Amino acid sequence: MSKSCLIFFTKSPELGKCKTRLNDFLSLKKARDLQIYLIQKNFNVVKNFEFFIYYSGDLKELQNTFLNLNSYIFKKQFGKNIGEKMKNALLETLNLGYEKVILIGSDLDNLEKVDIKNAFLNLDKFDLVFSPSKDGGYSLIGLKKMVDEIFDIKFSTENVLINTLKILDSKNLSYKLGKTINDIDTKFDIISKFTKSDEISFLASGEYNSNYLFKKGKNEYIFRVNHASQMNLDNQIIYEFKALKILESSGVTPKAYEVFKKSYFLPNGALVMEFLKGRALDYKKDLDKVAFILSKIHTLKIPKNCHLIVAKKPFLAIYNECKNMSSIYLNSKFKDKKVCDFLNFIFEICENLGLDDEISNKAIVNTELNSSNFIIGKNSSYLIDWEKPLISDKEQDLGHFLAPTTTYFKSDDILSFDKINSFLDEYEKNSSINRDLVKKYIKFNCLRGISWCAMASVAHQNKNAPQNPKIKLFLKDSFLEKVNNFLEMR
Structure with a gap:
């Protein structure tokens, strides 16, 4: 048996029960497709290590996502809240005799094999390791001994990591922070992935598109997400992007800068275009x-x-x-x-x-x-x-x-x-x-x-x-x- 073990913490991809915070952005089916994609993408990293899959939801539904895995690999999450569930999974794995245990979620966007390797190596020098996430929490935690208090805090807030580190400081325990690993929970996480911006706000939406304002430095842009085509086109967003490029020389239309093709994150694609300031048309004077x-x-x-x-x-x-x-x-x-x-x-x-x-x-x-x-x-x-x-x-x-x-x-x-x-x-x-x-x-x-x-x-x-x-x-x-x-x- 290896001295190190990785816990893959996930949720069964059941229609209507996964990625629910994306319900105003993706259909139930598309949200489920994204969940499955992220699980499989991250599992391609996980499978390089000795691991257990701790799950919530329907086991059969989850097993359909993984082929040819022994049933003993799957363990049911238990506990009243996310803190208790993580603590119980980590403690149970430590009690199996593993000296170093790392826990990650399944909805991570930029996880790499080297991140896990570095985390295990850092546990040789530090008591705990973390990879921060943009929302103020962490997407990876690793330890060698249980520290009960860090799982008793309130989770799903912007101060999760800060409050965790305060407890560790008070107990004179050492820790190492790795690179930020982003998770995908909301539409703003998806938009941030493509725009590389954390300053994003909703602007306006219509029947077929929704528009978001984002900032990069001193500049502001529009991230335009396509949801359907009233022209019944397979690639509506590409059609619109090419049109804007043709129209650019007129000087009276927005400049288009970048287009993103269809993906699990953006089922109909999106484009980035110029944000133009002004007021609405007045028929009486314009x-x-x-x-x-x-x-x-x-x-x-x-x-x-x-x-x-x-x-x-x-x-x-x-x-x-x-x-x-x-x-x-x-x-x-x-x-x-x-x-x-x-x-x-x-x-x-x-x-x-x-x-x-x-x-x-x-x-x-x-x-x-x-x-x-x-x-x-x-x-x-x-x-x-x-x-x-x-x-x-x-x-x-x-x-x-x-x-x-x-x-x-x-x-x-x-x-x-x-x-x-x-x-x-x-x-x-x-x-x-x-x-x-x-x-x-x-x-x-x-x-x-x-x-x-x-x-x-x-x-x-x-x-x-x-x-x-x-x-x-x-x-x-x-x-x-x-x-x-x-x-x-x-």
């Missing part, structure tokens, strides 16, 4: 700034072999999308006859305008020009969200931006026809357009906005669903009358 931003983007030269998807028959695509969305409302028990009649009325108008047109004024377009996607700064202003860029008519962007279903959704503004014409005059200082095509896109975007709200109103019948008061307003007669004015544009 239309000239938006006209400039869009004209700069729309006049960019499209690179050869550009990766961006080219819209084919964009009006037909919008029409079919709206048919699918509106059908949920039209076939529901919650439908209102007036809303149904209005939807059928807009569909007929759009059909008469024509569905089969191909793009004619090719440009890189954003397709989602909500007010919250603009940052208005003191000296410069930007369009920041590039989740769904395409190559299409530049008028598609203009029609979406000017439609009442866009402006009224996140503000109380509906642009007058005079303001629309003034905006287009400003835009045309830098880029030519087909104004009739802009009006056609406005009407199709009205169809999209009403179809989406009708669909969303059905989901709103579930009281647990997120509620947006604008959805009800969009289906009221007073708003539909305003939309009708835009449908009559000449």
